[in-house]
Amino acid sequence: MCDWDLINKVWAKVEEDLAGNGQTVLLRLFEEHPETKAHFPKFKGIPLGQLTSNADVKTHGNTVFKALGDVVKQKGxxxxxxxxxxxxxxxxxxxxxxxxxxxxxxxLKVFAEKFPGEMTAPAQEAFSKAFKAICSELEDLYKKGGFQS
Known part of the structure; x- marks a missing residue:
């Protein structure tokens, strides 16, 4: 069971700059996993250094974090x-x-860095459990959807 109330308490802090936090996560994703950039047609041909000032990254970060926020607020x-x-x-x-x-x-890494006061050990554990459950559910949906990579 996930502590959705604790997750939502931290999420309120994230929402103070939803687009900026989403942008930070996307940039870190592209930095740590450059292969993921290939799935974003707007970004795949642009060097990482140029993406930091790209408005589309911030816009997409907002989209990603809005969707994630919608999931988080459903509390399971x-x-x-x-x-x-x-x-x-x-x-x-x-x-x-x-x-x-x-x-x-x-x-998880970005939140721990940006929100050290909120991302206590229990909060990190709550997010970790929630994300594992969400990813597992998505994998099941992908299998049912017949995803072919």
Whole structure:
């Protein structure tokens, strides 16, 4: 069981700059896992150093974090959110399911750095459990959706 109340308490801090925090996570994802950039047509041909000032990265970071916030706020009752997310990422974006694990690992690191007061050991554990559950559910949806990478 995840401590959704604790997660949402931290998430309130994240929402103070949703787009900026999403941008930071995407940039770190591209830095730590350069292969993931290939799944973003707007970004794949742009060197990482130039992406830091790219408005589209911030816009997409906002989109990613808005979707994640919608999941977090459901406090575990997020099946319809994940179904919609899986459907678009399988059929439209063709994003491999393991990329969700990559980005959630990056999120944990970035949050620990940016919000050390909020990302206590219990908060880190709560996010870790929630992200593992979400990624597992997404992998199941991908299998049901017949995803071919």
């Amino acid at each position: 009752k997020h099946a319809s959110n994940l179904q919609a997310l899986a459907t678009t990422h399988i059929n439209k974006h063709k994003i491999p399911p393991q990329n969700f694990t990559l980005i959630t690992n990056v999120i």
